[in-house]
Amino acid sequence: MSSLIKLELARVLRNRKFMFFSVIYPSVIFLLASNQNGTDGKVAGTGLTVAAYVMVSMASFGALTAVLMGNSERIAKERESGWVRQLRLTPLPGRGYVLAKTASAAVVSLPSIVVVFLIAAAVRDVRLDAWQWVALTGAIWAGSLVFAALGVAIGYLASGDAVRPITMIIYFGLSILGGLWFPVSGFPRWLQDIADWLPTHAYAALGQAIEQSRAPHAKDIAVLAVSFALFTGGAAWLYRKDTLKA
Template identity: 80%
Template sequence: MTSVLASSGLIRLELTRALRNRKFLFFSVLYPSVLFLLIASSADGDEKIDGTGLTLPTYMMVSMASFGALTAVLMGNSERIAKERESGWVRQLRLTPLPGHGYVLAKTASAAVVSLPSIVVVFAVAAAMKEVRLDAWQWLALTGTIWAGSLVFAALGVAIGYLASGDSVRPLTMIIYFGLSILGGLWMPTTNFPDWLRETARWVPTHTYAALGQAVEQGRAPHLRDIVILAVSFALFTGGAAWLYRKDTLKA
């Protein structure tokens, strides 16, 4: 019971800190919507993207919602954890009833909560400004799918936070962040890629992440390959985060 109370207390603290960080809120909540409007501003609402059956605004709505969730969980977790390790905050937490898995859970849960507004805002902007229309079940399914999928990258953020130092965490995170965004087709449809790059993108977890949402928009079941890639990525990222946490504990 004590560990549960400690975990819930840390989650509340993490949420309070995130909501007070205006720069973080801008880049995770508003920035994806601004990018969506820039990309979709001149798009023909009836022209379909090859091989998808989706218009550019509809396609990019899912991509930018996924990008916003990625920003919230990856950028927030990695930098904050690395700096907390360097300042000694994590060492202090080990003296409390909070178990190691509770710390990781609190970081992942708080990041996932912050990612929800970025998804909803992109959807609202797409519906109001670009007249994207879906059935009620599709809006709900999209929100749940993208939100749940963000946990994969929240785990990656935890792993990076334990891998990098306070000085190196930002450049390392930015390389991974932009690499996943571009190669995963979150900034532009992968149909514009060369054949070899398009084939490579199919195995990038951010591409399969957005593909789940696009399957909902198309009214079909997601491809099994996309689910497997995300599941394997989640297992690798959480396993890596757990191993790095234990390694960091032994150093303390």
């Protein structure tokens, strides 16, 4: 499996357009969004400044972009090209394939997180303790594994022609409803109740808890853990199902 991970990393890092999009895109949105109503204004119900709140949201969004968009489309194309069929001739189990894809995608998400943090500190004057920067990076990076597994599942669920629109719907739906673009406090009550159970909302909440110097809610950790188990299990099941069809 380690050989497959190395191969996946080499292939992704050679895709300069994807790397540029996944790293620069969230940083640009951060600069635009954090400039609304002043960077020192407080986000209701959090005690965080606009800049600090948007920083975590856009770092999470950048990681989501890297792992979800990259995995789903790449896997759908690999299925059509016959690459996956070749892998089935090896002893690699379904869970090994899923874990290799998930791990390689997570490595790609790290630059998008770091760049947002650097811009936030240099341009928007976001100041945190050293331990908070380290904890934020680790939490958002580890949390991206949930969506990397989702990307693998989508790649096996959709055909090459349908994977992009399906991924975009899920991508923007999770981002917007999960509060990565707008604070969920501005949503109607019924929509806030839905957002509370979305993995993207729990994902951003981890970072916000670190910024507030408090422990994350057990509910948010549970939502992410259950989501990871469901997405990973679903991806492995779809891999095996696709194998039987071949």
